[in-house]
Structures are given as C-alpha cells and as structure tokens.
Amino acid sequence: MQHLDLTVVRRALAWLRDGRTLWLATVLSTYGSSPREPGAWLAATRDGDHVGSLSGGCVEEDFLERLGQGDFDTPVRRVRYGAGDDVDYPAPSLPCGGVLDVLVERFAPDQAALAHFSALEAALEGRKPLIRRVDLDTGTLSLTQDDGLGDRVVLVDGNGEASAQLRVGPAARLLLAGVSPVAVACAQFAVGLGFEVIVCDPREGMLESFIDELGGASGNIEKVATLPSRFIAEGGCHAATAVVALTHDPRIDDLAMIEAVRSEAFYIGVMGSLQTSRTRAERLSRSGGLNADEIARIHMPIGLNLGSKTPAEIALAVMADIVRVRRGKDRHAL
Numbered sequence: 001m002q003h004l005d006l007t008v009v010r011r012a013l014a015w016l017r018d019g020r021t022l023w024l025a026t027v028l029s030t031y032g033s034s035p036r037e038p039g040a041w042l043a044a045t046r047d048g049d050h051v052g053s054l055s056g057g058c059v060e061e062d063f064l065e066r067l068g069q070g071d072f073d074t075p076v077r078r079v080r081y082g083a084g085d086d087v088d089y090p091a092p093s094l095p096c097g098g099v100l101d102v103l104v105e106r107f108a109p110d111q112a113a114l115a116h117f118s119a120l121e122a123a124l125e126g127r128k129p130l131i132r133r134v135d136l137d138t139g140t141l142s143l144t145q146d147d148g149l150g151d152r153v154v155l156v157d158g159n160g161e162a163s164a165q166l167r168v169g170p171a172a173r174l175l176l177a178g179v180s181p182v183a184v185a186c187a188q189f190a191v192g193l194g195f196e197v198i199v200c201d202p203r204e205g206m207l208e209s210f211i212d213e214l215g216g217a218s219g220n221i222e223k224v225a226t227l228p229s230r231f232i233a234e235g236g237c238h239a240a241t242a243v244v245a246l247t248h249d250p251r252i253d254d255l256a257m258i259e260a261v262r263s264e265a266f267y268i269g270v271m272g273s274l275q276t277s278r279t280r281a282e283r284l285s286r287s288g289g290l291n292a293d294e295i296a297r298i299h300m301p302i303g304l305n306l307g308s309k310t311p312a313e314i315a316l317a318v319m320a321d322i323v324r325v326r327r328g329k330d331r332h333a334l
Contacts, residue, residue, distance in 0.1 A: 003171035003194070005041060006124040008052040012043045013117045016109045020045050023072055024105045025063060027054055028153055028164060031082070031099040039152030039166060055081070059100060062089060076139030077104045103164055105139060119143055120168050126238040129169030136162040148239045149266055150328030170240045171196050172326060175265075177228035177256035178247035179206040182271065184213045185315030186244065187221055193319065197221040198236070200228040201252070229255035232263055242267035242322045244302060246314075250283070257284060261294040267325050269302035269318065277301050304334075 015022045027040040036054055044050035048064055059081050066072065066089070079088040082099030107113040116132075123130045129148035134141055148169040156163045174190040176183045176199040183199065187210075190197045199221060201207050207223050214221065224231055228245070229252075237243060243260040244267075245253035253270050257280075260268045272280060277300040284290045284298075303317035304324070324331065 003124075003196075004052060005168070005171075006121070008041045008043050009117055009120045009124060011051040012107075013114070013121065015043075015045055015049070016107065016114050016117065019109045021109060022107050023067055024107065025054060026103045026105075026153075026164075026166060028078070028101040028103050028155065030101075037152065054102060055100060059102075063102075063104075072104045072106060074139075075106055076134065076136060078102070078136055079104060103134065103136070105134065116141060116143070123168045124170055126170045126240075129167065129239055132166045132168055134164045134166065136164060147266070149326060170238055173198065173238070173241040174322070175200065175228070175232070175236060175241055175243045177232075177243060177245040177260075178249065178252040179203070179210045180246045180248070181213075181311040182246040182314045182318070183244075184210060185312045186246065186318055187214060189315055189319040191220045193323065195242075198224060198231075200224045200226055200231045200236075202227050227255065228252060229259040232256065232259040237263035237265045239264040239266060240326075241265040242326075243269070244318060244322075245270040246302075246318075248272070250280070254280065254284060254288060257298055258288045258290065261290060261297050267299065267322050268297055269299035269321070271302050271314070271318075272300060274301060304331075 012022050012024065023044050025042040027036055027038050029038055040054060042050060042052040042054045042060060044064060044067055046068060048068060050064060054060055054063065078101065080099060080101050081087060081089050084099065087099065119130065129146045130143050131146045132141060132143055146167060148167065150167065152167045154165040156165065173196040174186065176186060179199060179201045187197050187199065197220065199210060202225060204225055207225055211223065232243065237260065243256065243265045245256045247253055248271065257268065257270055270280065280300060281295050284295055299321065303314065303321045306313065306317045308314040308317045
C-alpha cells in the first residue's frame with residue numbers, strides 16, 4: 001500500500017532530477033466543510049503536471065491556472081480559498097461555505113531541494129517521522145525528528161515568528177495480532193480511516209475465514225501467516241504502527257505484547273477484562289520479563305470505555321482510542 005503523500009514526494013523528486021522547478025501546496029487549515037484535512041499536499045509544475053489534491057477538484061483547477069500565469073513565483077506564499085470577504089481567491093464551489101488556507105512553496109531543481117525531498121521520502125517510508133518547519137516570510141526550511149503524534153499542522157505566529165510546523169511520517173499502520181471477530185471489525189474500520197492493515201496469524205484456517213468475512217475489503221489488507229511476535233521482532237512495526245491483540249489466546253496475545261513494547265509502535269493494546277488485564281500484567285512481568293515501564297505502554301483493557309458489548313462496538317472503542325492517541329489527545333480531555 002502506497003499512501004498519497006509518498007506518491008507526491010516521489011513525483012516531486014523525479015521532476016527535480018529532470019531539472020524542473022516545482023511548487024508544493026499544503027493545506028494549512030480548513031474552516032467549514034472541506035474534503036481534505038490540514039497537511040494534504042499537491043505538487044505541480046508550471047506546465048500543469050501535478051499530483052495530490054487540496055480539495056477534490058475546484059481549488060486545484062484554479063491553482064494550476066494561476067500557477068501557469070506566474071502567480072506563485074516567490075519562494076513562499078500563503079493564500080486563502082473560499083467564499084467571503086477575507087479570501088484571496090474565491091472558490092464558491094467548496095461545500096458548506098468552506099475555506100482553505102494553503103501554503104505554496106517554490107522549489108528550484110538544486111541540491112538543497114533534492115536533499116529535502118529525499119529526507120521526506122525516507123520519513124514516509126517508515127524511518128523516523130519528521131517535522132518540517134517553514135518560515136512563512138522567507139520560506140526557510142528546517143527538519144527535526146518527531147514522534148509522529150499530534151496535529152499534522154501547527155501554526156506559530158508571535159514573538160516575531162511566523163512559521164508552519166508540518167508533521168511528515170509514514171501512513172498509519174494497524175497490525176492485528178491474531179484473528180478474531182473483533183479483529184475483523186477493526187480491519188473494516190481501519191481501512192475506512194486510511195490505515196494500512198496487516199493481520200498476522202500462524203493459523204492458515206483462521207486467515208482464510210478472516211478473508212471470507214471481510215469480502216471485498218480484504219484486497220486492502222495484507223495477510224501474513226506467521227506468529228505476530230515473530231513479525232514484530234523482524235521489523236514489522238514503525239513509529240506510526242498500532243499493535244492490537246484481540247484473540248483472548250495468551251500464546252498469541254502475550255508474545256505479541258512482549259515484542260511490541262520493544263518496538264517504536266505508538267499504540268499497543270490487548271483485549272480483556274480488568275481482572276484479565278491484571279493477571280496478564282503479572283504474567284508478563286513474571287514470565288515475560290517486562291518491567292513496569294514496558295507494561296505501562298500497553299493499553300489493557302484496550303480501547304475507550306464505551307460500554308461496548310458486540311465485536312463491532314468493541315472495535316469502535318479500539319479504533320477510537322488509537323485515533324485519540326495518534327492525534328495527541330489526552331483521554332481525560334474527551
């Protein structure tokens with residue numbers, strides 16, 4: 001699975017290597033209804049080649065036309081699309097009176113641009129997530145390492161500084177450690193949320209039933225016939241991975257937790273009641289050799305306390321908690 005950001009960066013690198021100047025447009029913020037979230041990218045060249053999107057159609061056409069007319073020849077520019085008196089360019093076809101703030105950066109085909117986009121490609125391929133900081137007055141760029149959690153765009157405006165801090169990292173991945181009815185429902189939710197989904201189970205029959213239950217959605221999910229713990233130990237997790245164990249089988253769940261806490265996964269969780277979770281914590285400490293900090297990384301019981309009963313309700317609670325953590329929201333702030 002290749003998510004759109006990686007496609008944008010790879011196309012940009014190809015243009016730069018061909019000696020072509022490119023423009024990178026980033027959604028900074030949205031007001032009202034908007035098809036794309038902050039952080040969405042569109043890359044384009046002067047002659048109209050482009051990849052990515054900002055709004056789903058209406059803004060892109062106007063942007064490309066203005067780019068061809070020379071509207072964006074400064075290193076950096078911030079523009080507003082939408083309806084109203086305070087917009088730079090009208091876009092009345094945005095739904096529900098939506099407004100988009102867009103950052104437009106120009107990149108000449110030089111070594112600095114190649115190095116910058118190569119670093120973005122590495123981050124998107126699963127290495128360390130980055131924050132790219134753009135000075136909104138000068139276009140000066142810097143990259144720093146990040147944990148990948150929180151809002152994709154943070155605007156800083158004060159104390160003489162005006163900048164955008166933009167998170168760049170791999171597509172969120174859901175690693176399902178073992179097959180169960182709850183795992184099936186989690187996979188369905190996760191695909192809709194844009195996650196890469198991998199299900200690991202050494203039981204071939206269980207994987208086959210998993211595929212059958214998913215139906216057409218199974219084509220978007222990678223199936224791996226191995227122990228989840230082995231897959232994790234062999235590098236199956238990066239910093240944008242959520243590992244969830246939902247089988248009630250300690251032979252699968254416990255081993256997955258032991259390996260997951262040694263990974264960079266941003267979310268690690270295992271299903272069970274409060275009593276089951278206390279017993280599991282003691283077992284992971286006694287037999288698994290995990291220390292208190294490692295056990296504290298594990299969400300158990302997994303998910304938000306929604307009073308869930310059915311597999312679909314439990315999966316909803318699990319995926320909601322994963323999204324909460326990924327977006328940097330404290331549980332008590334909900």
